[in-house]
Amino acid sequence: MIAVDWGTSSFRAYRLDADGRVVDQRSAASGLLTCGGAFESVLARHVEGWPDPTIMMAGMIGSRTGWREVPYIDCPAGIDEVSAGLQEVAAPSLAGRRVWIVPGLAYRPAGAWPEVMRGEETQIFGLPGELAERGAHRICLPGTHSKWVHLEQGRIVSLSTAMTGELYALLRQHSLLAVLMPPAAEQDVDDGAAFLRGIDASGLEGGLLQHLFGVRSQGLFGSLSPAQSPSYLSGLLIGHELRAVGTGTGQVQLVGNAGLVRRYQRALAHLGVSSCCQGEALSSCGLHRLARARSLPLGT
C-alpha cells in the first residue's frame, strides 16, 4: 500500500510492504497551499510507478482547504472508530487504485472550546503497540500548534492544543522583541542556559503578557544579549505551555522532529517531568494499521 502524509506545507509518500515496512519514500514541497486544488494530478505524479491498490492519506488533505473535508470523529476514539470514518475520494486517473482519507478527531468538553486535530491521530496510532494499544499515556506532539493527547487502552480520550510554535514565530519575526534579536532567525543559536532561564521566568507572577515584556526590558538593560533572546523567548513560551498542561502527572511521550523534541525533553526535565522520545516517522505505521483495521488490500 501507499501511505501519504499531506499537510499545509509538505507532502510525504511511503511505499509499504504487507507488514508496513517502508520500502520506498518520496517527499516534495507539494503542500496543500501549492496545489491550486489539483490534488488528484499532484498525487498521481508523486506515486507514479507504485502500482499498489490502496492509497491512504492523513493530514490537512482531509480539511476544508484540502481534497475533501472529512468530518471529525468525536473522542473518545480508537483505531476502530477512526478506520470506520475513512472516506474514499474518486481518483479516476489513478487507474483503479482506491484513495482514502483519514478523518480528524474532535474533543468537545463541556463549557470550553472544541479541540481538533488532523494527522496527529494517525501518528499516535503508529506508536509501538505497548503505547498504542495498552495502558494510559500522555502524548505531546510539539510544533506550530502543539498537541497534547490522553491515550487510554488504545483510545484517544481527550486532546488540547497550544499555539506555542506559531506565537514564537510571530514574536521572533514581527514584534518589538525581534528588534533586540539578530536579524536572521535561521541563524539563531540554541543557548541552553538562556532557554532554562526562560522556563524559570514562565513560573513567575504576572502571566505571559507581562513575561513577554521582560524579554525586551532585559535586552534593554543588557542582562539578555541579542544572541540569547531567542532561546529565552522559546523557553518562556514552552514553559507556559508545560505549566498549563500540568507538570504534576507522569511521563510524557514526545512525538515529532528530533530538534524540537530534544528541546521539550530538556524543558520537561527542568520541571521535574520524565519523558520518552518516540521518533517522527510514525504516520506510515499509523496508516498501515488503519488500512488493516478496515481490511483494505495491503499489497504483497
Place this chain on the structure above:
Amino acid sequence: MIAVDWGTSSFRAYRLDADGRVVDQRSAASGLLTCGGAFESVLARHVEGWPDPTIMMAGMIGSRTGWREVPYIDCPAGIDEVSAGLQEVAAPSLAGRRVWIVPGLAYRPAGAWPEVMRGEETQIFGLPGELAERGAHRICLPGTHSKWVHLEQGRIVSLSTAMTGELYALLRQHSLLAVLMPPAAEQDVDDGAAFLRGIDASGLEGGLLQHLFGVRSQGLFGSLSPAQSPSYLSGLLIGHELRAVGTGTGQVQLVGNAGLVRRYQRALAHLGVSSCCQGEALSSCGLHRLARARSLPLGT
C-alpha cells in the same frame, strides 16, 4: 512654555500659558522613526512662531533611539525625583530657548525582570491633584504595551507592562487566527457580546496559549463568526491582562484614548472592578508640573 509629547510614531506639541492651559496645539506624523535623527530641525519647524523660553519633551524622544538617551529614574519616584532628572539638550538653532527631556522610570523588583516606561510617568503627573498628589491609586494606561502603575502619595512605587495591544495586532494580522477573520482590520466591528465571551474564556483552564487556539476552533465549528472573532480575541487578551494584574483590589484609574479606555472599562466592570476614565491629554499638564517643580521659566 511649550510641551511636547514625542513618541515612536507621533509628535504632539502644546503651547501653554503660565497656568498650564493649552492655548495652541500642533500634531504631526513626525514620530521618531520618520526623523532620520534630525530631531532639532523637526522640533524647530513644529514650534515656529512660538517664542516661549522653555520646551519640555516627554516620551521615546529620551530613549536610545531618540535625541538623547536620558537615564531612567528608579521607583519609587515622584515629581521631585523626576524633575531633578530632566536633561537639557543643545539646540542652537532654537535661538536661545532651552530644551529639556523628561527621564523615564525603571522599577527593578528582586527576582524578576526590570520594568520601564517613558512618557507614561508624565501623563500620570498630569492627573488631577487629588490623584497625582494624595492617596493610593492603581492606574492603567492601556495600549500597545499596557502600563499598570501604583501611585502612593504622589510617588510612583511600582509598575508593570502587558504586551496586550502588540500581541493583538500580531495575531489579528499575521497569525492563522487571522485567516478566519475579515480581511481589513480597520473595518472590524466592536461586538460587545463576543468581547465579553472572550473575557469569560480567559478565566478557563489551560492558559493563553491554549485559549488562543479556541478562537480558531470555534471559528471552524461556526460558533464564532468571522465578524465576531476580532472582538472575542480582544476580550481574551484583555481578560488575561486583567486577571494577571489582579482583579481583587480597588478602583482602577484609566488613562488613554477614549475607545480603548471604554473597552477596558467594560472588561473591568464584567470582572467586578470599578474604574474611572481620566482622559488622554494629560502630558501637557504633567510637563507643566515638572517644569514648575524645576523652577523653569513658564512664560507669561
